[in-house]
Amino acid sequence: MPGPIQSLSRAAAIMRLLAGGERRLGLSEVATALDLAKGTAHGILRTLQQEGFVEQDPESGKYQLGAELLRLGQSYLDVHELRARALVWADDLARAAGETVYLGVLHQQGVLIVHHVFRPDDTRQVLEVGSMQPLHSTALGKVLVSYDPVARGELGAGPYEPYTLRTLTEAAEVDAECALIRERGWADSVEETWEGVASIGALIQDRRRNPVGAVCISGPVERVCEDGFVKPSLVASVRSAARAISRDLGAGRF
Amino acid sequence: MPGPIQSLSRAAAIMRLLAGGERRLGLSEVATALDLAKGTAHGILRTLQQEGFVEQDPESGKYQLGAELLRLGQSYLDVHELRARALVWADDLARAAGETVYLGVLHQQGVLIVHHVFRPDDTRQVLEVGSMQPLHSTALGKVLVSYDPVARGELGAGPYEPYTLRTLTEAAEVDAECALIRERGWADSVEETWEGVASIGALIQDRRRNPVGAVCISGPVERVCEDGFVKPSLVASVRSAARAISRDLGAGRF
DNA sequence: GACAGGCGGTCGACATTGTCGACCGCAGTG
């Protein structure tokens, strides 16, 4: 039976739809958006609700995502091997560099943040675990595109969305940059996604040298860069953290 | 069609199974655990994998939860109205009390943590958003059981699991405690779940006075208690934060 | 190195199961 189960695919589409729209959605909205009969959509929503994946506002009758997703998402993190092994290294890196550290893996057409260490001295930061970053304009994303053919495939042919004036929007530009990244072994992104923010990332490999994720540090361009380039000392810190995590993953087997 | 969609319920059961077991599970394990034909389990797993809810270790062929769950769980938090309105109050409370703050809602037979503010001065804490706490032995749980009939129903008749010597394990004990909680308007839990940890919680209501969640502060018993009782000043802080959040929720409408 | 046992995965027949579109009662609205 090499075909997906229809009702499941539809349920997944409904949840993604609910995740996308900022506000709650009504039954009819869901049905028309996915081109389903109202009865069908209702059956799926009822089951999802009963399982806790979707909740219904009793007042308006509209639907939103449910708490069970948060719980399962947490379980995903608990089991995540890369994350588990990287925790302590990420902490060290944040302390050594004095900047925010992110750990990301490829997910669909972006980088999913699976770990986030706050900048040591600073308060008032928002945890970004579970959020996504673009592939073509972040250090994490460019690392993955450079080394993981799947990531390159997900990126597509462009043109890509320009977030700032420095964003690379053409496939040829990104590919050229990736060749450079492969050559020197690390990626940077200076104000390519957010004004004033620069980051430096490096690849994490598993025991069989497959790319499995990336680490990066991220901070204000004034602190991360010097004379228009990222500070070599920070690059060294990130690369050594990436190597340490990779080694740790490889050691799991032997 | 007031019946749940079979394949969806089964898919949910599979995901819960994967979330429960610490390690990855094989196809046959999943099938026998849920009493399904291998072909059926495979069909569901294949669809879940394709949608990103489940991942397969290419080496061992075993299954684990997928990244999409983390993303959707994050989306759940983004839309969560109680959490959004409580963010700033929880911050203030943590600063005023100098202790960790949790915000929880009822989910199945427990309290799901939807927000967590670290103790201001302290480092090295693990974010517990997405994890669950028991109903019968925590301040958050007892608040919900006291005011939300659904929570009381989920709690059941006991006896409940004893985590420490001070845990209330009989329904009668918990019900008596809840009567007291309703009377004075707040709950505490001193070493009932974890040795050395005490917490104080209060109810959050929506605009129609329905219980929708609870806040608590939690910290070492030496700091939270005095002469064997929780400090009145901390109780006052928690209650005023709970009132503030409730007011904020009510104000959304008028 | 041949064998047995277990694994993940596939296949096709069967009937269970999800789907569809018409229909219901209600609430808000002009």
Added chain:
DNA sequence: CACTGCGGTCGACAATGTCGACCGCCTGTC
């Protein structure tokens, strides 16, 4: 006070997911 939209239900139909036998592969064993 009709009218339009909503969320939700119903029952007939056949498309759909389910089942158990089967396949090829790997691993451990004697």
